[in-house]
Amino acid sequence: MIAFVLRRLLQAVAVMLVVSLISFALFNFVGDPINNMVGQETTLDERAELRRQLGLEDPIPLRFARFIGNALQGNLGVSYRMAEPVGRLILSRLPATLELSLAAAVFALLVGVPMGVYCGLYPRAPLARLFQAVSLVGVSLPTFLIGILLILIFAVHLNILPSFGRGEAVALGWWTTGLLTAAGLKALILPAITLGLFQMTLIMRLVRSEMLEVLRTDYIKFARARGLSNRAVHFSHALRNTLVPVITITGLQLGAIIAFAVITETVFQWPGMGLLFIQSVQFADVPVMASYLILIALLFVIINLVVDLLYYAVDPRLRLDRPGKAA
Amino acid sequence: MAMLRHARAGVWAALLLAVGGSLAEAKPFRFANDGDVGSMDPTFRNETFQLTFISNIYEALLRRDRNLKLEASLATEWKQVEPMLWRFKLRQGVKFHDGTPFTADDVVFSVNRAATAPSNMTGYFASLKEVRKVDDSTIEFETKVIDPLLDQKLVQIYILSKPWAEKNGASKSTDVTKPAEENHATRNANGTGPFVLKLRDPGVKTVIAPNPNWWDKAEHNLTEVTFSVIQNDATRVAALLSGEIDFIYTVPPQDTERLSKADNTKIMQGPETRVVYLGFDQARDELQESNVKGKNPYKDVRVREAFYRAIDIEAIKTRVMRGQATPVALMVAPGINGYVKELDVRPKYDPDAAKKLLADAGYTQGFETGMDCPNDRYVNDEAICQAVVAMLARIGIKVNLLAQTRTKYFAKILGPGYNTSFYMLGWSPASTYDTHNVFEQLLQSRNPAAKKGAFNVGGYSNPQLDALADKLEQEVDKAKRDAMIADAHKIFQKDFANIPLHQQALIWSMRKNIDAVQLADNSFPLRFVQVK
Numbered sequence: 106m107i108a109f110v111l112r113r114l115l116q117a118v119a120v121m122l123v124v125s126l127i128s129f130a131l132f133n134f135v136g137d138p139i140n141n142m143v144g145q146e147t148t149l150d151e152r153a154e155l156r157r158q159l160g161l162e163d164p165i166p167l168r169f170a171r172f173i174g175n176a177l178q179g180n181l182g183v184s185y186r187m188a189e190p191v192g193r194l195i196l197s198r199l200p201a202t203l204e205l206s207l208a209a210a211v212f213a214l215l216v217g218v219p220m221g222v223y224c225g226l227y228p229r230a231p232l233a234r235l236f237q238a239v240s241l242v243g244v245s246l247p248t249f250l251i252g253i254l255l256i257l258i259f260a261v262h263l264n265i266l267p268s269f270g271r272g273e274a275v276a277l278g279w280w281t282t283g284l285l286t287a288a289g290l291k292a293l294i295l296p297a298i299t300l301g302l303f304q305m306t307l308i309m310r311l312v313r314s315e316m317l318e319v320l321r322t323d324y325i326k327f328a329r330a331r332g333l334s335n336r337a338v339h340f341s342h343a344l345r346n347t348l349v350p351v352i353t354i355t356g357l358q359l360g361a362i363i364a365f366a367v368i369t370e371t372v373f374q375w376p377g378m379g380l381l382f383i384q385s386v387q388f389a390d391v392p393v394m395a396s397y398l399i400l401i402a403l404l405f406v407i408i409n410l411v412v413d414l415l416y417y418a419v420d421p422r423l424r425l426d427r428p429g430k431a432a
Numbered sequence: 433m434a435m436l437r438h439a440r441a442g443v444w445a446a447l448l449l450a451v452g453g454s455l456a457e458a459k460p461f462r463f464a465n466d467g468d469v470g471s472m473d474p475t476f477r478n479e480t481f482q483l484t485f486i487s488n489i490y491e492a493l494l495r496r497d498r499n500l501k502l503e504a505s506l507a508t509e510w511k512q513v514e515p516m517l518w519r520f521k522l523r524q525g526v527k528f529h530d531g532t533p534f535t536a537d538d539v540v541f542s543v544n545r546a547a548t549a550p551s552n553m554t555g556y557f558a559s560l561k562e563v564r565k566v567d568d569s570t571i572e573f574e575t576k577v578i579d580p581l582l583d584q585k586l587v588q589i590y591i592l593s594k595p596w597a598e599k600n601g602a603s604k605s606t607d608v609t610k611p612a613e614e615n616h617a618t619r620n621a622n623g624t625g626p627f628v629l630k631l632r633d634p635g636v637k638t639v640i641a642p643n644p645n646w647w648d649k650a651e652h653n654l655t656e657v658t659f660s661v662i663q664n665d666a667t668r669v670a671a672l673l674s675g676e677i678d679f680i681y682t683v684p685p686q687d688t689e690r691l692s693k694a695d696n697t698k699i700m701q702g703p704e705t706r707v708v709y710l711g712f713d714q715a716r717d718e719l720q721e722s723n724v725k726g727k728n729p730y731k732d733v734r735v736r737e738a739f740y741r742a743i744d745i746e747a748i749k750t751r752v753m754r755g756q757a758t759p760v761a762l763m764v765a766p767g768i769n770g771y772v773k774e775l776d777v778r779p780k781y782d783p784d785a786a787k788k789l790l791a792d793a794g795y796t797q798g799f800e801t802g803m804d805c806p807n808d809r810y811v812n813d814e815a816i817c818q819a820v821v822a823m824l825a826r827i828g829i830k831v832n833l834l835a836q837t838r839t840k841y842f843a844k845i846l847g848p849g850y851n852t853s854f855y856m857l858g859w860s861p862a863s864t865y866d867t868h869n870v871f872e873q874l875l876q877s878r879n880p881a882a883k884k885g886a887f888n889v890g891g892y893s894n895p896q897l898d899a900l901a902d903k904l905e906q907e908v909d910k911a912k913r914d915a916m917i918a919d920a921h922k923i924f925q926k927d928f929a930n931i932p933l934h935q936q937a938l939i940w941s942m943r944k945n946i947d948a949v950q951l952a953d954n955s956f957p958l959r960f961v962q963v964k
Contacts, residue, residue, distance in 0.1 A: 136839030140846065144478025147555055149847040149886050187634050188471050188606045189614050194634075253666050260674045268670045269662050270636070374662045376636040384467075384635065384663065387808075389839045 113413060117406040122173075124402035129169045129395055137161070138185045138389035159185070172395060182392035186385060191392045195378055195400065200280045201271055202370070202377030206362045208293050209301030209369075214355060217308030222344060224309065225316025236309065243306035248365070252299040252372035259295060267292045269374035300369040304358050308351060315347035353412070360408045364401050459963035460656045461946075463679035464668055468635050468661045473617040474542075474590035475551035475605040480862060481681070483588055484955035485659070488640060489529075490590035490623030493520055493539065493571075494583060498949050498960065500767055500865060502583060506534065506591055506624065507571075510583055515908060518573040518582050519566070526647045528593040529621075529628045536565040541594035541603075543573075551605035556585045556863055558883060578906035580913070581864040588863065596622045626650060626959045627657065635661055640958075652961050672697055672941060678963070679942040681956060685811055688756065691941040698944050703758040703935040705765045705952045706860035708810050710743075710820065710931040712736055713853045715878075715891025721802025721832065721853045729799060730853075730890070736928035738789035741782045742827045743820060743931060752815045756937035762921055763859070763870045765935045767952040770867025770917040775925065778932075786827045798828025803854040805833060806841040810858045811936040817856060847878075850889050857889060858936075862953060867917045871901040875924060892929045 139156050156162055160171065175182060181191035220240075224233040243251075260268035272288030274281040283289025319325065320343055328338045367379030374380065378397055385393035469485045470477045487495070493507035504510075507520040526534035540563050547557035559579035564572050573582060597603050600616035607615070621629040626648070627640040638659045642650060660677065662668040665684035671677040673694060683691065683699070692699040712730035713719055719728050729735045745759045761778040764771045790798060805817035814835040821831040831854070836844070845852040861869035877893035878885035884898075885891075897920050904916040924930075938954050949960035 136837065136841075137843030138839070140842040141839060142477065143552055144555075147478065147552065148883055149880065151549075151554070152846075153848070186470065187468075188473075188476065188618055189634065253670075256667060256670045260676070261670050264674055267676055268674055269667050269676070270660060372664050372667055374660070374664065374667055376633075380663070381635065387837070387839070 109417065110414070113410055117410060120406055121399065121402055125173065125395065125399045126169060128398040129172065130165055132389070132391045132394055133165060135386060135389045135391075135394075138391065141388050142185055172392075176396070176399070181396040184385070184390055184393050186388045186390040186393070191396045194381065194393065195396055196279065197281075198376060198378045198381050200282060201274075201375060202363060202366050202379060204283060205293065205296055205300060205369070205375055205377060206359065206366055208297035209362050209366075210304065210355065210359055212297050212301040213304035213308055213358075217305040218312055218351070220305075221309040221312025222316060222339070224313040225320065225343075225347075226339060228313075228317065240306040240309050243302045248299060248303070248368045249372050251302055252295070252369060255295045255299060256372075266295055268295075271376055296369050296373040296375050299372065300362060300366055304355075304362060307358070308355065311351055311354060312344075312347055315350060316343055319343045319346050356412060357408065360405045363404060459653050460658065461654045461679070461958070461961060461963055462658045462660065462677050463681060464660045464662045464671060464677045465681040466661070466663050466665070466668065467682075469638065469659075471606055471615075471618045472621040472629065472632060473602075473606045473615060474592065474623075475546045475553045476618070478552045478555070478588070478863075480954055481956075484957060485638075486590060486621075486623075487625065487955070488627040488657075488958045489621045489625045489629055490592065491625045492588065492590050493522075493586050496587060496951070496953075496955075498951065500951060500953060502587065506539075512580070512582075512908065515578045516561075516575045518575070520571045520573070522569045522571060523647060524569060526624050527645055528596065528624055529643060530593065530596060532593050532595055534591070534593075534624055536568055536571055538591055538594045539563070539571050540565050541597070542591045543589060545592065545597070545603065545605060546589045548604070550607040553589065556589065578908060580906070580908050581866055581868070584864040584866060590623065592617070593622050626652070630656075637661070650959065652959050653963060654958065654961060657958055669941075672943070675943065678946050679940065679948065679961075681940060683939040683941045685754070685756065685939070688754070688939055688941070696944055697941055700940045700942065700948065700950050701756065701937045702950050702952060703765060704860070704938040704954055705767050705862075705865075705935070706810075706858045706954075707760055707763055707765055707935055708813075708816070708856065708858040708933045709763065710739075710933065711855050711857060711890040711892075712739075712930070713850070713890050714893070714929075715850070719801065719853045720851060723800040724795075729793070729795060729801075732793045733928055734789045734793040735795065736931075737779070738786040738793070738827060739824065739829070740786075740928050740931045741779055741789070742786040742829075743823050743933075744781045745778060745933060746781070747823075748816055748819050749934065752812050752819050753934070753936070756811070756939065757934040758937070759934045760932045761925070763874060763924065763930065763932055764861065764867045765952070768861055768865055768867060768870075770914065770921075772918050772921055775918065775921050783823075783826050790827060790829075795828075798830065800830040800832065801853050803831045803833045803856075804841060804845050804852040805835040805856045806838045807835040809838040809841070810856070813856060816933065845889050847886060847889075850891065852889060855889055857887070859887070860953065865953070867921075868901065868905055871897065871920055872905070875920075875929060876901050890930070892927070894923055894927055894929070897923045897927075 139152050143152060160168055183189065184191055184194055187194065220236050224236050227233050256268045259266040270292055271283045272292030273286040274283045274289060275285045283293060325338060325342060328342050366377060367382060369375065370377045370379040371383050381393060382397045465481065469482050472486065474486050474490050491505050493505060494502050495505040497503045506523050506526065508523050509521040511519055513519045522536055522539065528534060543563045545551060546553040547560060559575045559577050561574045561576045566572050575582065602615050602617040606618055619632045626643055626646050628643050630641050631639040639656065641656045642654060662671055668680050669684065669687045669691065672680050675696065688699055691697045714730050716728055718726060749755065749757045749759060759778060761776045762771065803817060805814055807814040817833055817835060821833050824831050845855050859870060859874055863869060872884055873887045875888060875892060876884040876898050878888050878891055900916050900920045904913050907913040907916065938950060940948065940950060942948060945964045947962035947964065
């Protein structure tokens, strides 16, 4: 067991290093931050001097080594754009992203599962067809367009929900939350729907097909033969058995939601990490971009590690460390 | 009993009136921009939006009025007493937001802070020898050379409280290269200005409230100002339409018409002092991006004139800019000292004459050239370049356009490489509001040692213009100086050194109940804002 975890951790470190190296190399192509950092009157000498002081003249491997070295000591550098320590900058944006992602995931589950169940039970009902059509929209429309449409309807025309920002956030220590104020909750609705819509459709379609599958199985027939009520058959027998893949998918998708929050955050000016990242890209603010990508990589690695460990716990076949012993 | 009830009703009525009255008076103001102010540190970045926002909190010795003319601020009188000596009388009885009195020491401290690296404002002080306190209400600036524009420059140099800065370890400007602790002045501010910083959430919002002890009489009627960053164009416009925001500073060009026709919003527009122009590489003996080998066609004035005459500026104005541009023929615009109306006449658009000029220069078949253009810096920048490409195609010039984001674009075309053959740039002499800055930075021969021509990307060089610019730099007599500027303009025009295109329109949009003053330099001081 320990060997398995260690091996996994080692792999995770390797993945992190590769991801950070690739992202760091890519930054060479976003451009030169210096001209964004200074005003038009700044002389060329001053620009060159600043570039030298920031170490932008050095070759990429050296800069990468320096960045990793500092990062290991907990120092992610200072943002070129905001002149603030990157670690604190990202930490201050983390709660907003996590709250939004969680809200989106909850929305996707709470709406997606019942819709899927309904479509699975009554595949020919008009409402089920409507759900199917809606889900097609969710899959095919790009996130930013959905966001803009929601803003147009609920903020501009109906004027009932805010079009941008996080409303009022309350600070609990270093964590800020928008879940405790009415304005914060109202501000969460549109971005959470926008972000969760794709996952909702995914879950709905998954639950629907799983339900259709399960309802054809023998044990459902037996359950019916035993004279159980429809309710008991549908929910305790059928639905419960469809949930295993749903939970797996949702877990894995949580990472995707956090990573894809970039677009939703940009549309709704949601003050999370994704927005910070986009703003940094436009400015070529390398320390922030590098730190963000490494953080996201870390997140994926952790989620995958946890999933692997869960499989390990669930599937006895994996517990045999060496294939030789399997027989 | 009845009396009592009446009395009570009266009290309630009075209370209601008071509440209602104060509600009617309360004028919070919410505005948004696509980008944030970089920092609250007044010397962090020399950039218009940054400096204009900070001017609400910090003040300089002088400030600009609605017509961009200098007026007294923390200094009450100022004079160039000798060619190399300026004297300023300071306003008495002014207090910083934290209650400490404003003194001559604060001025000396703040000027030195701004003039010393890592300040981003050091460029303003090339001529400064020393700033010194004469007595509690007098400051002197001694310069190394004659600097007739020192007062103009000081408008951007904001005064901090020396005791406050020293107490909080902010005696030096923010240094982005030092990954140490954050400078206290990055998130905190203590000025003498009309507004006090209440909340600073970088990248999200900044809240300021009026300074009740401000020395000047407030022209605004605001009780609180919230500045939000809304990066996405569509969201920013939606927030204005839905009334969550009262004012947006950057208006997406495609939404201008809609915002001017909507029920609750209006548009305010006027020409900006920035001039957008096209420039040629006239320095290299062979262009980097061209099929002409062994020589540089742009060294020939006939080629430059041909390009100029081939560009249909009216078409760019009406089609590309949808009328939101003012064509210019000089490198400076009205509002800048040294703009000469009589000279602001463009040579006629004439593609046939252009073809003939090209033929005279030996390019009967035209030639191929590269062109560099930003796509997120000026209004419709890429579209303008595309229009130019089409117009030049008509006279046989094949242009290979490379439009990139500003971050990549400027890295390519600016010095020391100047890697471009034909490029677009916009410039406003924002430090001095004087034409000399344009000559010095854009048109004088490149000379890094003398700090001349740093942004003369094309390397245009004319000794006559160089001499004139150097001479007028130290000319104190305004009439003589203006005459020299006019002469230099004429040299520029005779040489077809660049192709000035237009001033793009400054566009602000706001709710109908907002009154603002639009300054041609795109600065937006809140002290002129009224909410009705």
